Amino acid sequence: MTIKLGVPSKGRLMEKTFDWFGARGVTLQRTGSEREYSGAVTGAEGVELVLLSAGEIPRELAAGRIHLGVTGTDLVQDKLPIWEQQVEPLAELGFGHADLIIAVPACWVDVTTLDDLDAAAAAFRARHGFRLRIATKYHRLVREFLREVGVADYQLVDSQGATEGTVKNLTAEAIADITSTGETLRANHLKILSDGLVLKSQATLFRARGAALDPGDRKALDGLRETLGLGG
Numbered sequence: 718m719t720i721k722l723g724v725p726s727k728g729r730l731m732e733k734t735f736d737w738f739g740a741r742g743v744t745l746q747r748t749g750s751e752r753e754y755s756g757a758v759t760g761a762e763g764v765e766l767v768l769l770s771a772g773e774i775p776r777e778l779a780a781g782r783i784h785l786g787v788t789g790t791d792l793v794q795d796k797l798p799i800w801e802q803q804v805e806p807l808a809e810l811g812f813g814h815a816d817l818i819i820a821v822p823a824c825w826v827d828v829t830t831l832d833d834l835d836a837a838a839a840a841f842r843a844r845h846g847f848r849l850r851i852a853t854k855y856h857r858l859v860r861e862f863l864r865e866v867g868v869a870d871y872q873l874v875d876s877q878g879a880t881e882g883t884v885k886n887l888t889a890e891a892i893a894d895i896t897s898t899g900e901t902l903r904a905n906h907l908k909i910l911s912d913g914l915v916l917k918s919q920a921t922l923f924r925a926r927g928a929a930l931d932p933g934d935r936k937a938l939d940g941l942r943e944t945l946g947l948g949g
């Protein structure tokens with residue numbers, strides 16, 4: 718049998734994941750036409766490459782449909798309610814660094830902290846009759862974070878992409894999203910709250926704790942871990 722390794726199917730995460738494995742003697746390749754999502758592994762026995770959306774890798778790991786998967790810690794922690802019981806981080810890969818942050822319009826001069834946001838949210842509700850809207854795709858992480866820091870008078874609105882644009886488009890007053898260089902925030906006239914860091918994320922190789930392993934699978938998994946220098 719083979720074990721399944723889930724890797725992001727496109728973009729920067731896919732390329733850097735291929736490089737990371739390649740530097741350790743395991744070649745991951747896309748095969749077929751440019752648009753075909755199939756892949757091959759050389760340098761490790763009994764390992765099958767599965768190309769998937771980065772956002773779906775946590776769910777596939779949790780369901781045990783893949784044995785190993787590379788994705789951001791942000792996506793694992795947001796999508797899996799009891800992630801530590803569902804997956805084991807085997808290695809931080811040293812790329813895909815991004816911070817999940819809360820940001821508000823740069824022109825809100827009186828709002829620089831979460832306390833200020835809390836006050837602004839109460840004032841907003843009194844004035845407009847509905848709760849201040851925070852756009853995000855990280856629903857669980859943002860809800861937990863705001864509950865812990867005591868910000869209550871808000872509503873989350875779902876945004877699966879171009880989240881920084883929601884403020885300009887008047888569908889949200891604030892956002893919670895990933896930032897790396899900060900350019901997208903600046904370009905959209907947003908500023909990070911000084912204590913608004915929710916989570917620091919990077920690309921990580923995870924093992925599915927619940928994936929079934931027959932003796933052949935176990936051998937393949939141990940072999941791959943040894944080749945990658947990750948113990949057993």
Ligand SMILES: Nc1ncnc2c1ncn2[C@@H]1O[C@H](COP(=O)(O)OP(=O)(O)OP(=O)(O)O)[C@@H](O)[C@H]1O
Pocket residue numbers: 728730769770771772773788789790791792813814815895896897898918919
């Ligand atoms: N600008 C960035 N710099 C570094 N890492 C980033 C950046 N934006 C997102 N990431 C990280 O990349 C990972 C995948 O991000 P994202 O959810 O945007 O996936 P995607 O590329 O849109 O793929 P898909 O929609 O297929 O899931 C996440 O873990 C995220 O933290």
Ligand SMILES: O=P(O)(O)OC[C@H]1O[C@H](OP(=O)(O)OP(=O)(O)O)[C@H](O)[C@@H]1O
Pocket residue numbers: 877878879880881894895896897898899900901902
């Ligand atoms: O701080 P920066 O370097 O500007 O990067 C941050 C941007 O990168 C990601 O978006 P992505 O490019 O994945 O597009 P998306 O909006 O569709 O998620 C993220 O959602 C931010 O929008």
